[in-house]
Amino acid sequence: MTSLFSVIMQGVFLNNFILIMFLGLCSFFGVSKDTKSALGMSATVTFVLTVTTPMAWLIYYYILVPLEVQFLWIVAFILVIATYVQTAEFVIKKKSPALYRALGIHLPLVASNCAILGAALLITFWGFSFIESIVFGLSAGIGYSMVLLIMSGIRERLELSDIPRDFRGAPIAFIVAGILSMAFMHYFGVFVI
Amino acid sequence: MSVAAVAALGALGALCGSGLYYLSKRYATEMDERVNQVMEILPGANCGACGYGSCEGLAEAVVKAVDEVKRIPRCILGGDEVASEIESILGIHAERPEKQISRLRCSGGSRCQDRFRYVGVDDCREVIFLSEEGDKACTYACVGHGTCARICPFDAITMGVDGLPIIDRYYCRGCGLCVKECPRKVLTLSKIDEHFYVACSSHEPGKVVRKICEMGCIACKICEKNCPVDAVHVVDNLAVIDPEKCTGCAICYEKCPRKVIFPV
Incomplete structure (x- = not known):
C-alpha cells in the first residue's frame, strides 16, 4: 500500500464493498426501498465499520499473532464485532433515545452483516497498518453508503415507473444492481496501487 | 498450540461476555409496562x-x-x-376531537379541458414536477393520476371513470396522508358531519372557469344571496361554506347553477 489516498480510493471505489466485493448484499436489497431508511442504515454501517476495523487490527496483531493462533481470526472477529455492536446498542439506547430510534432497528442487522466481518478480514489479509485500517474502514463505509443511497434513489424512481409485470419488485432490483456493478467495474485500472 | 487457541478464545469470550453483562446492568433501560x-x-x-x-x-x-x-x-x-x-x-379521561375525513375540492376530471396530453409516469407528483401548471387547463384542478388512491393505507380512495378520486367516507380514517401527498392540494381534511361542501378550488374569475370546465365555481353569488343563515360567502372567486353556521337546509345545493355544492 503506497498512500492513504490509495487506501481511500480502494475502499470507496476500487473495492467497493457492495458492487465489486459483493459483501453486505442482504442489507443492500433489504433496506434500499426508501432513502430514509437507507440513510439510517448507511450511517450505522459507516459508524460500525470505522470502529470495528481498528479493533480487529488490535486483536489480530496483539493477541492472535503473539500466541500464533491466527487461524482463529474469523471466530475472534465475529466475537469482537458482536460484542461491540451490542455495547453500542446499550449505550445509545441509554444516552440518546433519538439516535437509537434512527439507528436502533439497523444495529442488529449490522451485527451479522458480512461487510463488517469482510472489512476486518481484509485489513489483516492485505496487511494494512493501524492508521490504514481506520481509513479503510471509514472509506469502505462511505462507499457502502454511496451505493446504498444511489440504489434507494433508483428504486424510489422505479416505484413510479411502468415496468413490465414480470420484472416488478426484486427482478428489476437485481438488474439495476448488475448494471451499477458493471459501471463500477470501470474503476479498475484508474488508480495504480 | 491447541492450548493457546483454547486459552485465547476462552479469555476473549469471557472478557466480552463479562463486559456485556456489566454494561447491560449499567445501561439498563427500564421499560414502562x-x-x-x-x-x-x-x-x-x-x-x-x-x-x-x-x-x-x-x-x-x-x-x-x-x-x-x-x-x-x-x-x-x-x-x-x-x-x-x-x-x-x-385511568384517565381525554378530550374527544371530532372525526375528520378527506374531501376532494374539485369536480372537474374529464369535464375539465386538457392543456396538453400527458404521456409518462402515471403519478400526480410527477406531472406537477414536470409542469407546474399540470396537464389540466385549470391550474387548481385535480390532475387525476391517482397518487392518493395508491398511497391510501386503508383503500378508501378509488379512481372513478371521470378521472377523479372517489373517497369512501366509511373507509377513510382521516389520517391525512393523501392531503399531504397531493401536489395540487385539492384534498382537504374536514369534519365528517358537515352538511355541504364546495367541490371546487378555483380562484379564477367566472368567465375563465366557464370556458375551461363544465363544473367549477363561477362566483355567481347565487348561493350567498339565497342562504338564509348567511353561511356561504364568495371569497376570492370561490364559494366558501362556514360549517359552524350551516344548518343543512340545502337551498344553496338546489340553487347552484353549476352544481359544485355537494351534499355529504
Missing part, C-alpha cells in the same frame, strides 16, 4: 397521522403525557374506540 399495554391497543399501522413516527412513538408519548399531566396525544385511526380503551387502562 404501560407503553407495551398501550402498544397492544394501537392499530399498529405506523401511518404517522398522529405526528409520531410509529405507533411505539405514540405509545411512549401517551404515557409521558399522562405522567406530566399534559394534553394526551391521540391515535387518529383508532378514533374513540382506541381512545376509550387507552383511557380505561391508564
Whole structure:
C-alpha cells in the first residue's frame, strides 16, 4: 500500500464493498426501498465499520499473532464485532433515545452483516497498518453508503415507473444492481496501487 | 498450540461476555409496562397521522403525557374506540376531537379541458414536477393520476371513470396522508358531519372557469344571496361554506347553477 489516498480510493471505489466485493448484499436489497431508511442504515454501517476495523487490527496483531493462533481470526472477529455492536446498542439506547430510534432497528442487522466481518478480514489479509485500517474502514463505509443511497434513489424512481409485470419488485432490483456493478467495474485500472 | 487457541478464545469470550453483562446492568433501560399495554391497543399501522413516527412513538408519548399531566396525544385511526380503551387502562379521561375525513375540492376530471396530453409516469407528483401548471387547463384542478388512491393505507380512495378520486367516507380514517401527498392540494381534511361542501378550488374569475370546465365555481353569488343563515360567502372567486353556521337546509345545493355544492 503506497498512500492513504490509495487506501481511500480502494475502499470507496476500487473495492467497493457492495458492487465489486459483493459483501453486505442482504442489507443492500433489504433496506434500499426508501432513502430514509437507507440513510439510517448507511450511517450505522459507516459508524460500525470505522470502529470495528481498528479493533480487529488490535486483536489480530496483539493477541492472535503473539500466541500464533491466527487461524482463529474469523471466530475472534465475529466475537469482537458482536460484542461491540451490542455495547453500542446499550449505550445509545441509554444516552440518546433519538439516535437509537434512527439507528436502533439497523444495529442488529449490522451485527451479522458480512461487510463488517469482510472489512476486518481484509485489513489483516492485505496487511494494512493501524492508521490504514481506520481509513479503510471509514472509506469502505462511505462507499457502502454511496451505493446504498444511489440504489434507494433508483428504486424510489422505479416505484413510479411502468415496468413490465414480470420484472416488478426484486427482478428489476437485481438488474439495476448488475448494471451499477458493471459501471463500477470501470474503476479498475484508474488508480495504480 | 491447541492450548493457546483454547486459552485465547476462552479469555476473549469471557472478557466480552463479562463486559456485556456489566454494561447491560449499567445501561439498563427500564421499560414502562404501560407503553407495551398501550402498544397492544394501537392499530399498529405506523401511518404517522398522529405526528409520531410509529405507533411505539405514540405509545411512549401517551404515557409521558399522562405522567406530566399534559394534553394526551391521540391515535387518529383508532378514533374513540382506541381512545376509550387507552383511557380505561391508564385511568384517565381525554378530550374527544371530532372525526375528520378527506374531501376532494374539485369536480372537474374529464369535464375539465386538457392543456396538453400527458404521456409518462402515471403519478400526480410527477406531472406537477414536470409542469407546474399540470396537464389540466385549470391550474387548481385535480390532475387525476391517482397518487392518493395508491398511497391510501386503508383503500378508501378509488379512481372513478371521470378521472377523479372517489373517497369512501366509511373507509377513510382521516389520517391525512393523501392531503399531504397531493401536489395540487385539492384534498382537504374536514369534519365528517358537515352538511355541504364546495367541490371546487378555483380562484379564477367566472368567465375563465366557464370556458375551461363544465363544473367549477363561477362566483355567481347565487348561493350567498339565497342562504338564509348567511353561511356561504364568495371569497376570492370561490364559494366558501362556514360549517359552524350551516344548518343543512340545502337551498344553496338546489340553487347552484353549476352544481359544485355537494351534499355529504
